[in-house]
Amino acid sequence: MPTANAASDVVLGTQAEHRDVRSFERATPYLLPAATAICFILAWEAFCYFSGVHPVVLPPPSAVLAKFFRFFPLIFSHSVPTTLESLVAFLLACLLGCGLAAVVVLSRRMREALWPNLVFFQLIPKIALAPLFIVWLGIGSESRLTFALFVTFFPMLIATVAGLEHVDRDMLRLCRSVGATRLQVLFSVRFPSAVPFIFSGMKISITLAIIGVIVGEFITSQRGLGYLILFASSRQETALSMAAIVMLCIVGLVLYGAVALGERIMKKWYDG
Amino acid sequence: MGTTVERLVADDPDDMYVQCARVGKVYATGRSAVQAIKSVDLGVREGEFVSLLGPSGCGKSTLLMIVAGLETATLGAVTVAGRPMDEPRTDIGIMFQDPTLLPWRSILENVLFPIRMMRRPLPAYRSRALELLEEVGLKDFAEHRPRHLSGGMRQRAAICRALVHEPRLLLMDEPFSALDAITRDEMNIALLRMWEHHKITALFVTHSIREAVFLSDRVLVMNGRPSTIIADMRIPFARPRQFAIGDTPEFNALCGALRDKIGEAYRGAGTEVH
Numbered sequence: 328m329p330t331a332n333a334a335s336d337v338v339l340g341t342q343a344e345h346r347d348v349r350s351f352e353r354a355t356p357y358l359l360p361a362a363t364a365i366c367f368i369l370a371w372e373a374f375c376y377f378s379g380v381h382p383v384v385l386p387p388p389s390a391v392l393a394k395f396f397r398f399f400p401l402i403f404s405h406s407v408p409t410t411l412e413s414l415v416a417f418l419l420a421c422l423l424g425c426g427l428a429a430v431v432v433l434s435r436r437m438r439e440a441l442w443p444n445l446v447f448f449q450l451i452p453k454i455a456l457a458p459l460f461i462v463w464l465g466i467g468s469e470s471r472l473t474f475a476l477f478v479t480f481f482p483m484l485i486a487t488v489a490g491l492e493h494v495d496r497d498m499l500r501l502c503r504s505v506g507a508t509r510l511q512v513l514f515s516v517r518f519p520s521a522v523p524f525i526f527s528g529m530k531i532s533i534t535l536a537i538i539g540v541i542v543g544e545f546i547t548s549q550r551g552l553g554y555l556i557l558f559a560s561s562r563q564e565t566a567l568s569m570a571a572i573v574m575l576c577i578v579g580l581v582l583y584g585a586v587a588l589g590e591r592i593m594k595k596w597y598d599g
Numbered sequence: 600m601g602t603t604v605e606r607l608v609a610d611d612p613d614d615m616y617v618q619c620a621r622v623g624k625v626y627a628t629g630r631s632a633v634q635a636i637k638s639v640d641l642g643v644r645e646g647e648f649v650s651l652l653g654p655s656g657c658g659k660s661t662l663l664m665i666v667a668g669l670e671t672a673t674l675g676a677v678t679v680a681g682r683p684m685d686e687p688r689t690d691i692g693i694m695f696q697d698p699t700l701l702p703w704r705s706i707l708e709n710v711l712f713p714i715r716m717m718r719r720p721l722p723a724y725r726s727r728a729l730e731l732l733e734e735v736g737l738k739d740f741a742e743h744r745p746r747h748l749s750g751g752m753r754q755r756a757a758i759c760r761a762l763v764h765e766p767r768l769l770l771m772d773e774p775f776s777a778l779d780a781i782t783r784d785e786m787n788i789a790l791l792r793m794w795e796h797h798k799i800t801a802l803f804v805t806h807s808i809r810e811a812v813f814l815s816d817r818v819l820v821m822n823g824r825p826s827t828i829i830a831d832m833r834i835p836f837a838r839p840r841q842f843a844i845g846d847t848p849e850f851n852a853l854c855g856a857l858r859d860k861i862g863e864a865y866r867g868a869g870t871e872v873h
């Protein structure tokens with residue numbers, strides 16, 4: 328077949344050509360989203376420039392960037408409490424999620440008592456509870472942390488329970504046949520095999536922790552990126568507000584990246 | 600009943616290492632109940648290799664789990680080594696269809712897993728674990744993770760894990776049925792070597808007629824709905840056994856006789872043989 332020959336001629340080019348094709352293929356997952364984002368930002372810039380929209384309504388990306396660098400010390404100082412509170416809420420959610428999951432998996436009675444209530448609880452739109460937390464805990468960071476923990480822990484719980492129960496039935500039989508206690512099974516078998524599940528839960532929880540803290544800052548705080556965003560918006564400083572959002576994205580990326588890195592390290596340990 | 604079949608119950612029950620007397624099992628699942636085993640009498644002598652042969656769903660696993668003390672019989676009684684079997688005991692080793700090794704632990708750590716669960720001192724068993732691994736040709740893989748081993752190698756590690764705490768009875772539930780035919784033959788040879796060397800009693804569940812005949816001193820056929828043991832056939836080949844016996848007319852005759860037994864039971868139950 329002549330067409331097949333022609334095709335194989337193209338495929339069997341020089342080594343250099345091969346390498347080019349391969350490195351391009353490898354780069355597209357990074358190049359394409361980056362190019363898309365750049366196109367979007369350019370279109371936004373062009374829209375602001377040509378439409379004459381008021382910068383309070385929609386500042387151009389260049390103005391946002393300028394604000395970001397000009398007010399970087401301010402923005403950075405506000406990002407510190409937001410980051411720390413998100414982290415603390417996340418870590419508490421991990422502890423609480425894993426602890427409660429262990430209780431639910433260890434004891435059938437506890438499971439029967441708790442699980443339906445937990446699921447019902449999860450159905451409450453938790454944002455609606457934020458004002459109550461102020462009533463109960465005041466406007467300090469306890470209030471924001473508790474609220475963020477509230478938003479964050481459920482995915483952690485669900486993922487951990489799924490992981491703890493994922494253990495092979497025959498593995499559990501083996502454990503019973505050699506007289507392993509429930510706690511031994513929990514710590515030697517269930518938790519280690521749940522680790523990949525726990526990391527999936529953590530990836531969801533870390534983003535929810537940030538959301539929880541920001542919502543908390545919207546309604547209570549005098550500090551933090553949530554506060555800065557609200558403050559700047561109320562002063563019609565839309566560009567500064569957006570610059571704070573840029574910082575928030577960076578915080579989110581760093582925190583999520585840390586969890587993803589942890590997951591990679593864990594995979595090495597898990598699979599060897 | 601055919602002429603090659605001898606009834607087991609006539610033997611002296613005190614002679615038996617594993618003794619099941621009128622064992623029955625009903626699973627209660629919600630509103631309905633499944634009768635998995637109607638009534639089973641069986642005995643395994645000390646040091647004997649006995650296979651339980653039967654089609655899927657006839658209650659082989661259930662019976663094995665009852666012997667292991669992992670399920671309770673709803674009828675009858677099981678004794679192992681003269682003591683009633685009402686809870687799991689450490690003089691028993693088990694193997695399942697899947698090796699169920701822990702992926703985050705090395706092969707050696709996996710083999711030592713039962714010792715850890717029994718809260719016995721690990722160092723005391725380390726050399727035994729390494730010897731077992733050497734016997735199945737896995738010594739060089741002791742520090743590897745299960746992921747780096749083939750299916751057959753993993754199942755060999757599972758044999759070592761089942762034997763590490765020096766059990767006197769080895770219970771196996773279709774341990775090789777997930778392996779390809781060639782690996783399976785190798786595993787059969789490896790298992791027989793281990794069984795001969797360690798002088799243990801073995802109860803082996805399978806749905807492969809040839810595997811049962813190749814491995815066993817006796818093959819018990821389980822069938823019917825709900826099931827009982829319908830045949831008990833002695834396999835007279837000398838030990839140690841070689842692959843070659845699989846080509847002999849005697850071997851094929853035994854397989855044929857067992858196949859007839861299973862078929863008979865199907866027809867008896869009013870079911871077509873597939």
Ligand SMILES: Nc1ncnc2c1ncn2[C@@H]1O[C@H](COP(=O)(O)OP(=O)(O)O)[C@@H](O)[C@H]1O
Pocket residue numbers: 626627628633634635653654655656657658659660661662
């Ligand atoms: N835990 C269980 N609950 C309810 N029914 C079961 C359970 N385990 C097995 N059975 C039923 O008991 C019968 C025998 O099962 P099993 O012992 O696994 O057979 P085999 O190992 O010979 O394939 C099957 O009909 C199966 O559906």
Ligand SMILES: [Mg+2]
Pocket residue numbers: 656659660661772773
């Ligand atoms: Mg089975």
